Amino acid sequence: MNKKFYITCAIPYVNAAPHIGHALEFVQGDVVARFHRLLGEETILLSGGDENALKNVQAAEKAGVPVQQFIDENNVKFLELTRSLGCQFDVWQKGSDTARHFPASQKLWNLCDKAGDIYKKSYEGLYCVGCETFYEPEELNEQGECFEHPGKKLESVKEENYFFRLSKYQSKIIDLITSGNLAITPETRKNEVLSFLKQPLQDISISRSNERAKNWGVPVPNDATQRMYVWFDALNIYQSGIGFGWDDEKYKKWWPADVHVIGKGISRFHAVYWPAFLLSAGLPTPRALFVHGYFTVNGQKMSKTLGNVIDPNELIAKYGNDPLRYYFLREIPATSDGDFSERRFRELYNAELANGLGNFTARVAKLCEQSKITVASYTSDFPSVIQKYELLHKQLAQSRFDEYIKSIQLFIAGWDQSLEENKPWQYKDNIEENLPGYLSTLITAVRDTAELLRPIIPETAEKILAQYSGASITSEKPMFPRLP
RNA sequence: GCCAGCGUAGCUCAGUGGUAGAGCAGUGUCUUCAUAAGGCAUUUGUCGCAGGUCCGAUCCCUGCCGCUGGCACCA
Numbered sequence: 001m002n003k004k005f006y007i008t009c010a011i012p013y014v015n016a017a018p019h020i021g022h023a024l025e026f027v028q029g030d031v032v033a034r035f036h037r038l039l040g041e042e043t044i045l046l047s048g049g050d051e052n053a054l055k056n057v058q059a060a061e062k063a064g065v066p067v068q069q070f071i072d073e074n075n076v077k078f079l080e081l082t083r084s085l086g087c088q089f090d091v092w093q094k095g096s097d098t099a100r101h102f103p104a105s106q107k108l109w110n111l112c113d114k115a116g117d118i119y120k121k122s123y124e125g126l127y128c129v130g131c132e133t134f135y136e137p138e139e140l141n142e143q144g145e146c147f148e149h150p151g152k153k154l155e156s157v158k159e160e161n162y163f164f165r166l167s168k169y170q171s172k173i174i175d176l177i178t179s180g181n182l183a184i185t186p187e188t189r190k191n192e193v194l195s196f197l198k199q200p201l202q203d204i205s206i207s208r209s210n211e212r213a214k215n216w217g218v219p220v221p222n223d224a225t226q227r228m229y230v231w232f233d234a235l236n237i238y239q240s241g242i243g244f245g246w247d248d249e250k251y252k253k254w255w256p257a258d259v260h261v262i263g264k265g266i267s268r269f270h271a272v273y274w275p276a277f278l279l280s281a282g283l284p285t286p287r288a289l290f291v292h293g294y295f296t297v298n299g300q301k302m303s304k305t306l307g308n309v310i311d312p313n314e315l316i317a318k319y320g321n322d323p324l325r326y327y328f329l330r331e332i333p334a335t336s337d338g339d340f341s342e343r344r345f346r347e348l349y350n351a352e353l354a355n356g357l358g359n360f361t362a363r364v365a366k367l368c369e370q371s372k373i374t375v376a377s378y379t380s381d382f383p384s385v386i387q388k389y390e391l392l393h394k395q396l397a398q399s400r401f402d403e404y405i406k407s408i409q410l411f412i413a414g415w416d417q418s419l420e421e422n423k424p425w426q427y428k429d430n431i432e433e434n435l436p437g438y439l440s441t442l443i444t445a446v447r448d449t450a451e452l453l454r455p456i457i458p459e460t461a462e463k464i465l466a467q468y469s470g471a472s473i474t475s476e477k478p479m480f481p482r483l484p
Numbered sequence: 485g486c487c488a489g490c491g492u493a494g495c496u497c498a499g500u501g502g503u504a505g506a507g508c509a510g511u512g513u514c515u516u517c518a519u520a521a522g523g524c525a526u527u528u529g530u531c532g533c534a535g536g537u538c539c540g541a542u543c544c545c546u547g548c549c550g551c552u553g554g555c556a557c558c559a
Contacts, residue, residue, distance in 0.1 A: 013559055053559060134557095166557090188489070192554050195487065204557045230559070268556065293553095331496085337552080344495080344508095351508060355521055363518035370517075406507080416522055425517040478519045 005036040006254045008238050009047040010262045011095070014074040015059040018081045020340060021263065021295050023312035027328050028292060028401070029261040030087035034455040035396055038382040044254060046241045047082070048093035049075045050234045052217040052227075054208075067216060071096060081312060086321045086458055093241030095234060104240030105218045105233040111281035113221075117165040123205060127157040162207040162226065169276040170201045176275055176285060183288040184271060185399070186335040189264060193271040204273065206232040235274045238286075256284040267291050290399060293337035310340060322457035323349050323480070329401040329456055346483050352409055357449070358480040360412045361464055364442045367424055368473040371431040373439050378447055378469050385451040392452060401456070408452055415445050443468060 009029040012022050026047070033045035051071045060070035075094060082089050095101055112118050125134040134157075174197050176182040177190065184190035207226040208217075217227035236244070238257055243250030262270050267289065275285040297308045315324050327345050330352070332338030386393050389411075395404040419442075427434040450464035460479060467476055 015559090050559075055559070163557095188553080191488065196555070199555085202556070206557090229557085231557080234559085264553080266559080268554095269559090272556085333497090339496090347495090347508065350519095354519060359518055359521045361518095363522080365518085367517050409507085413522095417524095419517075420515080420523040423515085423517085425515095431517095475518085480519080482519050482521080 003041045004254060005033070005041045005043045006242065006257050007033050007036075007043070007045050008257055008260050009045070009089075010260070010266060011048045011050040011093070011234060011237050012078055013053065013055070014049045014051055014071045014078065015053075015056045017074065018078050018312065020297075020310040020312050020315075022078065023081060023085055023324070024295060024328050024332065024338075025261060025263060025292060026082050026085055026087045026089075027325050028290075028334060028399070030082075030085070030089075031325075031329060031401060031455045032259065032261070032290075032399060033088065034458065038454060039386075040383060044090045044242065045088060046091040046093060046238065047078075047089055048091070048237050048241060049078065049095055050230075050237070051075075051095035052233055053230050054213060054216070057214045057216045068096060084313065084316050084321055085325065091241045093237045095237060097240075100246050101233070101237060101240040102218050104245030105228060105236045106221045107245040108236050108239070108277065108281055109221055109228065109232070111283070112164065112277060115280045115282070117168060117280040118162050118206070119165070120160055121163045121203075121205075122158055122160045124156065124158045127155045159209055159212070161205045161209075161229075162220065162223075163203045164206045164232070164277070165280070166203050166273065166276050167201045169279050170197060172279055173197060173272055173275050177271065181287070182271065182275060182285055184267070185288065185290050189267050189271075189289075189291040189335075193267060196268060197272065201272070204231075205229060231269050231273055232277065235269065235277065239283075257286040259288040259290050260286055261290045261292065264291050264293055290335075292335055293332070295332075296337060296339045297341070315345075319345075319349070322460045323353060326353060326405070326457050330405040331402070333402050334399050349480065350482055352405075353480040354478070354482040356409050356412050357453075357460075358478055360415060360449070361446050361467070362475065362478060363419065364446050365467065365473055366475040367431065368439060368443065369475045370425075371429055371439060372472070373432060374471045375440055375443055375473070377471055378465070380451065380454075380465055380469075382451050382454055385448050388448070389452070396455065405456060408449060411445075411452075412449060415442065443473065 007029055009025050012018065029045055029047070033043050037043045049071060056071055057067050060067040063070055065073075071094075075092075079089075079092060093101060109118070127134050174194065177184060177194060177197075184193060206229050207220050207223075208229045210225055210227060213227035213229075215227070217229075218233045220226040220228060238260065239245075239251065239255060242254040243252075244255065245251075260270055270286075270289050278285045295310075297310055312324065323345075327340075327348060331344065331348060386396070389407075392404055392407050395401075395407060422435055422438060424431045424435055424438060431439055446464065447468050450461045450468065453464075454461040463479060467473065
C-alpha cells in the first residue's frame with residue numbers, strides 16, 4: 001500500500017471575505033500536499049469553515065441574512081479563492097455540517113467525558129450586552145466599560161458551563177513536544193509554547209448556554225441547554241473531515257494528521273488544547289505543526305481600519321495565480337513574517353519569472369527550433385528528478401520554499417552561463433554537429449526545471465513540460481511577459 | 485513589566501575570533517539564441533551605540549537605544 005499523507009490548513013473564520021494571509025496559508029499547504037502527491041503518496045489536503053462561533057451569528061445579523069445562508073455564502077468565497085490560486089483541497093469540511101461534523105464532535109465530547117475530563121462549573125464574568133461577550137477586567141477602559149460601548153455598564157452574569165480538565169495533561173503535552181512526537185516548526189514557536197507550559201494550566205470552558213450561543217453550534221450531548229464552545233469543535237474538523245464519527249475505516253486510514261499548517265496566532269490551541277483533547281479521548285495526536293507568520297503590507301500591519309487589506313483575487317486577476325504563488329513562496333520565508341508590496345512583487349516577477357525562468361525556456365526552445373533537433377519524447381517523472389538534486393530535495397522536504405526556489409534560480413543561472421560559454425547559436429542550424437549532445441542536455445535542464453517547479457507553480461510547470469514533451473520543440477510566445 | 489529574538493550595502497537577507505558577502509536595484513562592457521533578455525566586471529557599508537575580554541571582534545561578555553514576537557479561555 002502507498003504511504004499516506006494527511007495535511008490540513010487552518011479552517012478560516014467565515015465572518016468576512018478572505019485576505020492575502022489566507023491565500024498564503026492555502027498556497028503553503030498546497031505546495032506540501034503537491035510534493036507528497038508527486039512522490040506517489042496518497043494525500044489529503046483538508047481545510048474547511050469555522051462556522052460555529054458567535055461572531056458568525058453576529059455578523060449575519062448585522063448583514064440581515066439568515067446565519068446558514070451567510071456562512072454558506074462566505075464559504076464559497078474561500079473555496080473559490082483556493083481554486084483560483086490553483087490549490088487542490090481534497091476535503092472542505094464545514095463546521096455547520098450536521099451529518100458529519102456534529103456527530104464527530106459529539107463523539108469526541110463523549111470520549112473526553114468518559115475519561116472523566118469534562119465537568120460542570122459555574123462561571124461568573126462581566127458581560128457586555130452590546131458585544132454579547134464576556135470581558136476580563138483588564139480588557140476594559142477606566143470606567144470599567146468595553147471600548148465598543150462606552151457608557152454602557154457591564155452586567156455580572158453567572159452561568160454554568162462545562163469545563164475541560166486541561167490541567168491534567170500538562171506534563172504529557174510537555175513530553176509530547178520535547179520528545180518531538182509533536183514536532184513544532186520553527187523552533188521559536190516551539191519555545192514559546194514550552195515557555196507557556198511552564199505556567200500551571202487552567203481548565204478551559206468548552207460550552208456556552210443556548211441563549212448566549214444563540215442556539216447556534218454543536219449541541220452538547222445529553223444536555224439540551226448547552227452548545228459546544230469554539231475550540232472544542234473547531235479543532236475537531238481535522239477529524240470530522242476524514243471520517244471520525246461517521247466512517248471508522250476511513251478515519252483509521254488517515255488519522256493522525258501528518259502536519260497542521262497554521263498561523264502563529266493559533267499555535268497554542270494546536271500545540272496544547274488539541275493534543276489534550278485527543279489524549280483525553282485516547283486518540284493519536286498529530287505529528288507536526290508548521291507555523292507560518294503574518295503578512296505586513298508595505299511594512300505596515302494589515303488592518304481594516306488602515307484600509308490596507310489586500311484582496312488576493314485582485315492580484316490574481318491582474319497578474320495570474322502562478323506569479324502570486326511564486327511571490328508568496330519565494331519572498332516570504334515560510335515561517336517568519338513577510339511584507340507584501342506590489343513594487344517588490346513586480347521586481348521579482350521581472351527578475352526571476354520573465355528574465356530568469358521565462359527567458360531561459362524561450363531561448364532553449366528557439367535554439368531547438370532552429371536546429372530542427374528531434375529528441376525522445378518525455379514522460380513526466382517528478383520522483384526521479386527530485387532525487388537528482390539532493391540539496392533541493394532537502395529544502396523542499398523541510399518546507400524551506402524560499403531557499404528551494406533560490407536554488408532553482410541558481411540552476412537556471414548556471415545554464416545561462418553555459419550557453420554563453422558554448423555559444424550554440426554561432427553554428428546556426430548545425431548545432432548538433434558542432435556541439436554533439438549539447439541541445440539534449442539543455443532540454444533535460446529545462447525539463448528538470450519544470451519538474452522541480454511542479455509543486456510551486458503547477459500551471460506554468462505543466463505548460464513548459466507540454467512545450468518540451470514532444471519530439472520536436474518549437475518556440476512559443478512568452479509565458480511571463482516582462483512588466484513595464 | 486516578564487520571557488525570547490533581532491538591529492550587516494538603496495532593498496531583502498547570509499555569515500565568520502583575524503579588519504565583510506549574496507540576490508535585486510545602479511554603473512560599465514561583451515554578445516544576439518532569447519521576453520531591450522543573457523555573460524563578465526564594478527560602486528556603496530564607522531557589520532545599532534558605548535564599554536570590556538583578547539595580540540586581534542561584526543562575530544564572546546556587560547550596559548544602553550531601537551524594533552519584533554509571546555505572556556490562555558480571543559477567533
